[in-house]
Amino acid sequence: MATLKRTVEVALGTxxxxxxxxxxxxxxxxxxxxxxxxxxxxxxxxxxxxGEHMLINIGPQHPATHGVLRLVLELDGETVVRxxxxxxxxxxxxxxxxxxxxxxxxxxxxxREDYLNSIGNNVAFxxxxxxxxxxxxxxxxxxxxxxxMELSRIISHLVWLGTTCIDIxxxxxxxxxxxxxxxxxxxLEDWVGARLTTSATRVGGMAADIPNxxxxxxxxxxxxxxxxxxxxxxxxxxxxxxxxxTVGIGAMxxxxxxxxxxxxxxxxxSGVAFDVRRxxxxxxxxxxxxxxxxxxxxxxxxxxxxxxxxxxxxxxxLEQAAKRLPDGPxxxxxxxxxxxxxxxxxxxxxxxxxxxxQVMEGARPPLGESYVAVESPKGEKGYxxxxxxxxxxxxxxxxxxxxxxxxxxxxxxxxxxxxDVIAINASIDIVMGEIxx
Amino acid sequence: xxxxxxxxxPGSAAPDAxxxxxxxxxxNRGGPANPSAADLQNRFGSAIKRVDVIWxxxxxxxxxxxxxxxxxxxHDDPAQRYDYLSDVTAVEYRDLERLLEVVWHxxxxxxxxxxxIKAELRxxxxxxxxxxxSIYKGADWLERECYDMFGIKFKGHPDLRRILMWxxxxxxxxxxKDFPLRGRFSRAEQLxxxxxxxxxxxxxxxxxxxxxxxxxxxxxxxxxxxxxxxTGE
Numbered sequence: 001m002a003t004l005k006r007t008v009e010v011a012l013g014t015x016x017x018x019x020x021x022x023x024x025x026x027x028x029x030x031x032x033x034x035x036x037x038x039x040x041x042x043x044x045x046x047x048x049x050x051g052e053h054m055l056i057n058i059g060p061q062h063p064a065t066h067g068v069l070r071l072v073l074e075l076d077g078e079t080v081v082r083x084x085x086x087x088x089x090x091x092x093x094x095x096x097x098x099x100x101x102x103x104x105x106x107x108x109x110x111x112r113e114d115y116l117n118s119i120g121n122n123v124a125f126x127x128x129x130x131x132x133x134x135x136x137x138x139x140x141x142x143x144x145x146x147x148x149m150e151l152s153r154i155i156s157h158l159v160w161l162g163t164t165c166i167d168i169x170x171x172x173x174x175x176x177x178x179x180x181x182x183x184x185x186x187x188l189e190d191w192v193g194a195r196l197t198t199s200a201t202r203v204g205g206m207a208a209d210i211p212n213x214x215x216x217x218x219x220x221x222x223x224x225x226x227x228x229x230x231x232x233x234x235x236x237x238x239x240x241x242x243x244x245x246t247v248g249i250g251a252m253x254x255x256x257x258x259x260x261x262x263x264x265x266x267x268x269x270s271g272v273a274f275d276v277r278r279x280x281x282x283x284x285x286x287x288x289x290x291x292x293x294x295x296x297x298x299x300x301x302x303x304x305x306x307x308x309x310x311x312x313x314x315x316x317x318l319e320q321a322a323k324r325l326p327d328g329p330x331x332x333x334x335x336x337x338x339x340x341x342x343x344x345x346x347x348x349x350x351x352x353x354x355x356x357x358q359v360m361e362g363a364r365p366p367l368g369e370s371y372v373a374v375e376s377p378k379g380e381k382g383y384x385x386x387x388x389x390x391x392x393x394x395x396x397x398x399x400x401x402x403x404x405x406x407x408x409x410x411x412x413x414x415x416x417x418x419x420d421v422i423a424i425n426a427s428i429d430i431v432m433g434e435i436x437x
Numbered sequence: 438x439x440x441x442x443x444x445x446x447p448g449s450a451a452p453d454a455x456x457x458x459x460x461x462x463x464x465n466r467g468g469p470a471n472p473s474a475a476d477l478q479n480r481f482g483s484a485i486k487r488v489d490v491i492w493x494x495x496x497x498x499x500x501x502x503x504x505x506x507x508x509x510x511x512h513d514d515p516a517q518r519y520d521y522l523s524d525v526t527a528v529e530y531r532d533l534e535r536l537l538e539v540v541w542h543x544x545x546x547x548x549x550x551x552x553x554i555k556a557e558l559r560x561x562x563x564x565x566x567x568x569x570x571s572i573y574k575g576a577d578w579l580e581r582e583c584y585d586m587f588g589i590k591f592k593g594h595p596d597l598r599r600i601l602m603w604x605x606x607x608x609x610x611x612x613x614k615d616f617p618l619r620g621r622f623s624r625a626e627q628l629x630x631x632x633x634x635x636x637x638x639x640x641x642x643x644x645x646x647x648x649x650x651x652x653x654x655x656x657x658x659x660x661x662x663x664x665x666x667x668t669g670e
């Protein structure tokens with residue numbers, strides 16, 4: 001007999017749950033004005049209350065907006081008629097600053113845009129810069145980068161899960177997910193010495209190889225983490241409050257989602273299996289065996305299901321990567337791009353020259369440009385770099401997935417209640433550092 | 438719990454789409470171009486200025502006047518189906534003689550193709566190009582950002598105003614090369630403006646026109662609102 005059963009089993013027949021315990025879903029219907037809604041048509045409004053619209057301001061300093069997002073809402077009673085988002089409160093001009101930095105000096109800035117996915121951004125930037133330099137990294141580096149990207153996906157999805165639970169009114173999954181997130185941060189700290197701002201990659205390699213014994217810690221995490229996913233799944237997936245707050249909220253059809261440029265779990269929840277790892281692979285992702293989870297309704301509930309399933313798929317990828325990690329060097333053997341080891345720089349003339357040239361001028365890519373997109377936890381994250389042959393890029397552009405995903409919020413919240421705005425905003429998984437840059 | 442996900446399908450691409458692999462040993466110039474580039478040249482002729490392949494990515498330089506038509510065709514044609522707009526941005530070179538480039542990154546999800554479309558704009562003329570908002574709704578904020586940072590006007594955009602900088606921002610367009618890294622105004626002036634801003638109390642006239650607060654506005658402001666005016670531009 002199970003000793004501790006921590007799940008909240010809801011009584012069958014609760015509204016929103018069918019007899020088998022699954023969420024009741026009504027199919028998407030197209031409304032008269034061409035929009036899509038899973039909501040019942042609203043009851044007739046009391047005529048004496050009609051016509052008086054209210055202006056409500058949420059943010060920029062509001063915990064439920066996940067940063068400094070400001071939403072100005074036009075309300076009819078409690079129903080949202082129009083939503084005008086305002087962004088830019090965190091704008092720091094990363095792209096401008098990047099034009100005054102060498103390629104390796106930009107890597108710390110990539111930590112700070114999507115700060116929940118910092119090591120993933122480091123890898124993405126390094127991939128973009130390496131295409132611009134025409135470099136292929138070593139096999140060991142490729143696998144290490146896959147491990148880094150999947151760990152950062154787990155971190156980001158766990159933060160999303162925890163904060164969204166808090167927004168919608170569940171506190172416990174927040175603690176469970178943040179406990180596991182701390183375990184990933186311990187792994188990262190052992191590897192690169194920092195928890196959040198990792199700056200883990202260099203153009204042509206990594207800042208550091210993994211320390212001795214690190215793979216055992218990773219395997220321990222891989223073995224234990226799925227238990228937490230299952231616990232959260234049991235806690236939320238059939239929870240009447242969770243289902244009631246998320247099913248049918250903020251639905252987008254697949255065509256709409258693609259047309260609005262949504263990416264990541266947002267577009268996959270709408271039934272479009274667009275995953276950059278699968279469709280435009282990098283880092284040998286085509287050789288890993290993993291599924292791309294796809295929703296069918298495109299509402300907040302499906303986005304939750306997709307993200308939870310992605311956690312499981314990330315664990316699968318981590319398992320395979322841990323098994324195939326080859327020996328060998330992490331950095332490429334080209335000291336025009338990557339710094340020679342300090343001992344050689346102090347004893348070998350040629351290495352010292354390379355060291356000096358790189359520190360003073362920076363590595364110089366040939367003329368050209370590159371756009372490398374990766375599947376960040378939020379969606380398609382792209383770095384577009386243009387080189388004019390000097391050590392600093394002419395243009396460094398971040399394609400921010402949260403920014404484009406958030407631009408659809410006005411469409412998603414229309415016709416929903418004020419409390420649903422919080423759930424929809426949470427489901428987009430925004431990071432304002434990335435949106436404002 | 439795992440059985441809850443029935444709809445795990447391997448991809449949205451068409452069955453005959455090329456199987457994707459990680460690119461390796463990509464040459465700097467040349468290599469196979471995206472087949473859509475040749476189709477574009479056949480269809481539009483002189484509106485396609487030239488086609489470059491750099492690091493395996495196909496770049497199509499097009500006539501700025503024909504951009505919307507070309508992207509519309511790419512979006513609608515059943516053999517192309519570029520249904521996903523990744524990015525809209527611009528590039529200004531350090532060499533100030535060079536033209537300013539507006540860049541569209543589009544993807545064809547069914548055929549797994551990626552294309553970069555560029556239109557070159559002369560700086561001595563008004564920086565204007567057609568908006569693709571009517572084709573891709575996702576262009577809304579991307580074009581606003583491009584306008585905000587470079588001052589490129591996207592004709593046909595429904596709501597072209599600043600997005601990252603505030604609407605009263607008067608220093609110019611930050612990502613232009615003639616804009617200094619520290620900004621045009623002195624630190625003291627920038628600080629004064631930042632302190633005087635009260636973001637939560639600031640509503641655009643459009644927003645105020647929603648509210649009952651409209652009746653409390655001064656008469657001249659109400660008249661301006663009725664005339665359809667907005668703050669900012």
